[in-house]
Amino acid sequence: MSLVTERHAEELAQGARELGLELTAQQQELLIAYLGLLIKWNQAYNLTAVRNPDEMVSRHLLDSLSVAPYVAEGGDSWLDVGSGGGMPGVPLAILFPQRRFILLDSNGKKTRFLTQVRLELKLANLEVVHARVEAFRPAAPFSGIVSRAFSELKNFTDWTRHLGNQDTRWLAMKGVHPDDELQALPADFRLEACQVLRVPGCQGQRHLLILRRTH
Template sequence: MSAVTERHAQELAQGARTLGVEVSAEQHAQLLAYLALLIKWNKAYNLTAVRDPDEMVSRHLLDSLSVVPYVAEGGDSWLDVGSGGGMPGVPLAILFPERRFTLLDSNGKKTRFLTQVKLELKLANLEVVHSRVEAFTPAQPFSGICSRAFSALADFSNWTRHLGDGQTRWLAMKGVQPDDELQALPADFQMTACQVLRVPGCQGQRHLLILRRTQ
């Protein structure tokens, strides 16, 4: 029996509707296939602290989809820093096949998993990079840089400033609004918005902080 059940499929479909995110039948199938890979590989690779498959739809898939409207406003090239098990990068790559997503992580086991996801789901718009963020030097600045529970905002900003420019939007997915972290933002970064994310099935607060780099 598959680890992904009809209940998971219904929860994903209903949650996407609640978020106002349009998901095609093909994308719905891809998201569930990703969930199946996550459940399978998590046993050996410890990709996520969430062990219960019944919690993964809300805490991983729907949480990732909650930032779709803010990614939709951005440009064509996105970086998911410290992608880990692929959140939010993999779901976003599925939802935006016309945009390029680079998933970066310094953990070899996690990038091996992400490479398998790319191959099995045939995500031609997804690139996996095994590197420390400070050592990564792309050819062009990214139009958007996102992270989910990656690091404190000051570290996120300092470690990725060379990966963006004045047009780049930095999206930091957080739990409670991190007022203390905002106080420690580098002088050349400013928060342009703080959005409350309401994720179906998720307990606790979720916030999205949108940053820009000032010249």
């Protein structure tokens, strides 16, 4: 029996429409295939704390896609830091095939899973890097750096400042508004905007903090 049901596919299509996204048939198919891989590998690799497949469409796929408008207005090269099971990097790579996404994680099991996802889904615009973020040295600054529940804002910015410049946008996906974390933001970063994310099917609060380097 398939791990992904028709109901999951319908929930994804409906949720995407509520987010204002028009998925192509191929994008819908790839997202569902990714969900199937996530459910299958999660049983052995502990990729996500969400164990119930019925919760994964909203809490993983739609949550990842909720930042699409802010990625759309950014540049062409994106880094997903601490990507884990591939959120938000894999869904965003599927949604934006013309942009380049690097998924970075220091956990070998997780990067092996991500490599399998890239191969099986034939995502040519996606690259997987197994490394600690502090040791990662790309050839050029990224247009955008995104994280989803990766760490506190101070660590996120401290560990990734060498990966961007003043043109880079840092996108931190959070639950409740992190007032304390913002107070501890390093002096060379500023909060450009805070957006409330409405994720179909998710009950908890979701916020997106958009940060910039000041110098």
